Amino acid sequence: MTTKPRLDFWQLWNISFGYVGIQFGFALQTANISRIFETLGAKVDAIPILWVAAPVAGLIIQPLIGHMSDKTWNRLGRRKPYFLIGAILSSLALIAMPNSPALWVAAGMLWIMDASINITMQPFRAFIGDMLPDAQRTQGFAMQTFFIGVSSVVASVCPWVFTKWLGIANTAPAGIIPPSVRWSFYIGGFAFLAAVLWTIFRVREYSPQEQEAFNVSTEAESADAITLDRKSCICQGLFLILAGAALSYAIFAQDWYAGLYIISGSIAFYGLLQLAAAARAKAGHTKGMVEIVADLKAMPKTMQQLAGVTLLTWFALYALFIYTTSAVTSFHFHSSDPTSAIYNDGANWVGVLMAVYNGVAAVVAFLLPPIARKVGRVATHMIALIIGGLGLMSMIVIKDPTMLLISMVAIGIAWASLLTMPYAILSSAVSHRKMGVYMGMFNLFLVIPQIIAAAVLGLLVKTVFGGQTIYALVLAGAAMVLAGFLTLFVEDKARDAA
Template structure:
C-alpha cells in the first residue's frame, strides 16, 4: 500500500470549509424552525412531529448518497458533485420556507412550511454525508483526528454566525422581529436569504479548492484491489440484490460502530429535544409566557396576539439564537484543543467527560428563571433581558463542549475501523445512529411534554440532560480499533 501524503494545514481547512456554510444554514433552521412553524400555526405538542422530517430525511438520504458517492468517479470528483447539488437545493429551500405566508391562496402556510423544511433537510443531508467521507478520503490516518476537529471548528463557526443572525438583523440593522398571525418576522426571512448565500459561497470554495484523488491514486493509498472494485462497479444488480447487499453491510457493521450507536442514541435524543423545545422552554420559564400562547386552538379564539405577548415571544426567540450561538462558540473554542485533550486523556475519556458536561448543562436550565431586567452588552449592541436569560450562558459551556465532541469524536473513533472502499456507505449507515434516536424523540417527546409535564417545556429540557448523562456512561463500553496517533497536530495556523 502506497503511503498517503499528509495535507498542508490550510488544505485540511479547504476540505471542510463548505461545512461552515452548511452549518450556517442548519443553525438558522435549528434556532428558528420552531419559531417559524409556531408563527405559521403549529401547536406546541406537534412541533416535534414537524421536526421528524429532519432525521427521516437523514435516514433515507445519507445511506443512498454514501453508496452512490462510493461508486462515483467523474472528472468533477467523487464527493464534490453531491456536495454541490445538495447545497443548491438547500439554498432553494431556505429562500422559500420563511415565505410560506405568501402561498396562502394556494396551500396552507403550515403545510408549505413543512414541505420546505423537508426539502431543506433532505438537501442538507445530501451535502453533509459526502463531507464526512471527504475527510476520510483526503486526510491520512495520522491527521484524521485533526481533520475532524477542524471540521468541528468550522461547523461551529458557521453555527455561531447562523444562530446570531436574526438577532443582529433586529438589534443592529433594525428589522422587525415580531410577526402577525400566519406570517414570519422580517428579520427571520432576511436571515434565511443571507444564510442561503453563505451556504453556496462556502461550498463552492471547497468544491473548487479540493482536488480529489483519481481512482488509481486513491486505491493505491487505501490498499484497495482496483480490479475487484472494477468488477463490482461493472456488475449489474437488481434492486433486490442491492437491498440484500445493503442489509448484509448493516448486519456486518464493525463492532465499534455498533457500540458507538448506543452513545449516539442518547446524545442525539437529547440534542433533538434541545433544538425543538428550547424556544418554548425559555419563553415560558424565563419570559413568563403561559403555555396557552403556544396552543393553536386557544390562539384561534383570541384573534390578534396581544402586543406584550408577541414582544416577549420575539425577544425570547432572538435570545435562543444568542444562546445557540454561545454553545456553538464554546464548541468552536473546545474544538481548537480537542485533539490535544484527546491525546492527553484518551479519546473515550474525553468523549465521556464532554457528554457529562453537556448533560449537566441541560439539567441546570431550570435554575435560571425570570429575574430583573438586565442590560447586556453584546459588543455589537446592547439588549435588555431578564437576568435568568443571562444566566443561561453558563449551561451553554457544557452543551458546547458536548456538541464539539459529538461532531468529532465518534467519526475519529469510527474511521479507523471502516474499509476504505465502503467508507461512504458506512458513514451513511452510521447516520442511522443519528436519525433513529431523533425520530423516536419526535414521536415520544410531544406526548411526554403534554401528558407528563403539562406542556411546561423546561422539564423536557431536563429530561434531555438525563439522556446525555446516559450517553457519557455508555462511552466506556466502546472498544476502539486503533490507538490515537502520536503526536496530534493543534488546530491552529
Template sequence: MDKPRQGFAGLWNISFGFFGIQIGFALQNANMSRIFQSLGESLDDLAVLWIAAPLTGLLVQPLIGHYSDRTWGRWGRRRPYFFAGALFAALALFGMPNAPGLLAAAMLLWMLDASINVSMEPFRAFVGDMLRKDQQTAGYAFQTAFIGAGAVIGSATPFILDHLGVGNAAPGGGIPDTVRCSFYLGGAVLFLAVLWTVLTTREYSPAELTAFEGHEVGEHDVPPVPPASTIGGLAWVLAGVVIALVVALLGAEKELYLLGGLVGFYGVARLVAGALYQRGSTDNVLTNIVGDFSGMPPIMKKLALTQFFTWSALFIMWIYTTPVVAQYAFGSADPASEAYNQGGNWVGILFAGYNLVAAIVAAFVLQPVARAIGKVWTHVAALLCGAAGFLAFMVVRDPYALLVPEIGIGIAWASILAMPYAILASSLPQKKLGIYMGLFNVFIVVPQLLVATVMGTIVRHFFPTEPVWTMAFAAAVMVLAALSMLRVKEEAVDVGA
C-alpha cells in the same frame, strides 16, 4: 504507500464547505419552532412537524453514501453531491420565510433537510478520503471548528439584525423580518462556502485510492446479506405490525404509526434484499445497503447506542429550547408577543454560544485531551458536561446566566461532531466509507424520529404547561449516552495533527 500529509490550507479547504452548511442547519434549528408557532402551530404539536427533518436523513444519507462511494467523474467522487445539495438547500432557505402556511413550511423543511443531508453526508466521508489515519482526528476537529463558527453566525443573525433595526415582530403575527433576512443571507453564504470546497480541492482518483487501500481496506469490505435475512425480515415486519396494533388498541397518538411503519419497512427491505441476493443479484442498491447494515463492524454497533441516546437529547433541546426560554426567562408563552420573539432571538444567541464554545474546544482542546486520555474517555467526559448543561435549565431563569449552561452543551457538541467519527473512520474500509458514514446516520435519525413521535405525547400528558421538564429528560438521556460509551474500545491510532 500512504496519503500525503495535508497542511493548514488543505485542512481548511476540505472542511470550509461545512461552515456554510452549518449556517443553514443553525438557522433551521434555532428558528423552525418559531416559524411553526408564528404560523399557528401549538406547543404540543411542534415535535410532529419536525419529523420531516430526521425522516429525510434516514432515507437520503444511506443512498447518498452508497452512490458517492461509486461515483467518479470530472468533479470527483463526493464534490458533485456537495454542490447539488448546497444549491437546493439555498433555494429552500430563500423560500422558507415566504411559506404561506404550515403545510408549505413543513414541505420546505423537508426539502431543506434533504438538501443539507445530500451535502453533509459526503463531507464526513470526504475527511476519511482525503486524510491519512493519523490526521483524521485533526480533520474532524477542524471540521467541527467550522461547524461551530457557522452555527454561531447562523444562530445569532436574527438577534444581530434586530439590534440593527430590522423588524422583529410581524404585525398581526407571521414571520418577522429578522428571520426572513437571516434565511436569505444564510442561503447565499451556504452556497458560496460549499462552492469554495468544490473548487479548491482535488479528490484522489480511483487508481490513487487503490494504491492506498493496502493500508485501509478491512474484512468488512463487502459484507454479504446474512443467511437469516428472511427470518430477520419477518421478525421486523411482525414487530412493525405489533407496534401499530398497540397504538390502535391504546388509542395512542397517531404519529406513533410512523414508528411501526419504519420498523415494518425495514423488515420488507430485508426480505426483498434477501430474495435478490439468493437470485444472484448482489450488486444493487438495496442488497448493498441492507448487507452493509447487517455486516457493519462491531465498533460501529457499539457507537450506535451512544449516538441513539446522544441525538435523542439534542433533538429535545432543538425543539423545546425556544418555548422554554420564552416562557421562563422572558415571561411569555404567546408566540405573537414581543416578549416571546425576544426570547426566540435570545435562543439564537444561546445556540451561538454553545457553537462558539464547540469551535474553541475543537480547535484547541479536543486533540490534546484525546491524546492524553483517549478518544473514548474524552467523549464520555464531554457528554457528561452536556448533561449538566441541560439540567441547569431547570433552575436558571436569568437570560444572561443561561449562557453558562451552554458552555457544557458546547463541550459536548464539539466532541459529538468529532470523536465518534474519528473513532469510526480509522476502523472502516476506504471503499465503503461513504455508505458506512451514511448508515451511521441511521443512529442519529431514528432517535430523532422517536422523539418527534413520542415527545409531544409526553409533554401533553405530563407537563403541558411546563416545557422546562423536557430539559431534565434530555439531561437523563445524555447521561445514558455517556455510560454507553464505556463499551467502546478504540483502535490505537495516533491523534496528532
C-alpha cells in the same frame, strides 16, 4: 503501501470550509423552525411531529448518498458532485422556507430543505476519511467542528443582529414570518452555496487508483467482501413487519399518541426493506439495495458500540433543538404568545444562546486533538458528554435568562466532542471503499432517537410534564450523562489517535 500524505493547516481548512454553508443552513433551522411553526399556528405539543422531516430525510438520504458516492468517479470527483447538487437545492430551499404561507407548506419545505442539506453533508463526513491519514482524522473532524461552531454562531444571531443593529422588524402580524427571520434565511442561502463552491474548487480529490495505493492490505479491507444472508433477511423482515403491524394496531385500538405511528411504521419499513433485498439477491442482484442491506447487517463492532452512545446523545440534542425556544420563552421569559414582543425577545435570545454553545464548540474543537492524544478519544468523549448533560439539566435551576449562558458553555463542550470523536473513531474502523456508506449508516443512530423523540416527547410534555417543556430538557440532560458513561464500552481501533 503508499503512505497518504499529511496535510497542512490550510489544506485542512479548504477540505472542511464547505461546512460553513452546511451548518449555516442547519443552524438557521435549529434556531428558527419552531418559531416559524408556532407563528404559522402550530401547537407546542405538535412541534415534534412537524420536526420529524429532518431525521426521516436523513434516514433515507444519507445511506443512499453514501453508497452512491462510494461508487462515483467523474470529472468533478467522487464526493464533490454531491456537494454541488445538494448546495444548489439547499440554497433554493432556504430562500423559500421563510415565505411559507401556511403551516403545511412550511412542514413540506422542511422536508425538502433537510433532504437537500443531507445530500451535501453526508459526503463531507466521508471526505475527511478519504483525504486524511489516520493520524490526522481527529484534527480533520475537529476542523469541521470549528466551522460548524463559527457558522452556527453567525447564523443563530442573524435575527438578533438584523433587529438590534439594522432596525429590521422582529415582529409581524399573526401568521407572517418576521422580516428579521426572512432576511436571515436569504443570507443563509447565499452562504451555503458560496462556501461549498470554495471546497469544490480548492480541493483535488484522490483518484480511485490513489486510494487503492494508500489503503492496500490495511486491516479494515477485510470488511469489503460482504454477502447477504437471505434466510436471515427473510426471517427478520417478516418478524419486523409483524411487529410494526402489531404496534400500529395497539396504537389505534388503545387510542395512543398518533406520533407513535412513526416508530411502528419505521419498524415495518425496515422489515420490508430486508424482504425486498432478499428477493433481489435471489434474482441474482448483488448491488444497490442488496449491498446496502448487507453492509448494514455486517457493520463493524466499533460502530455497534458507538450506536448506544449516539442514540442517547441525539435524543438529548433533538429535545434541545425543538424545545429550547418554547422552554426559554415560557419558563424564563414567561410568554407563550408568538405575536408578543416579549416572546420574540425570548426567541431572539434563544438565537444568542445557540450562538454561544456553537462558539464554545468552535474553540473547544482545537483543544480536542491534544486532549485525545493525552487521555484517548473515548475518555475525551465521555467527559464532554457528562459535562453537556449537566449543562442541560441546569436550565431548570437557572431562572435568570442571562445565566443560561453557563448552561450553553457546558453544552458547547459536548457539542464539540460529539461532532468530532465518534466520526474520528468510526473512520479508523471501516474500509476506505465503504467510508461513504458507513458514514451514512452511522446517521441511522442519529435519526432513530430523533424519530423516537418526535413520537414520545410531545406525549410526555402533554401528559407527564403538564405542558412545561423545560422538563423535556432535563430529561435530555439525563440521557446525555448516561451516554457519557456508555462511551466506556467503545473500542477505539485507531492506528494513531492523534
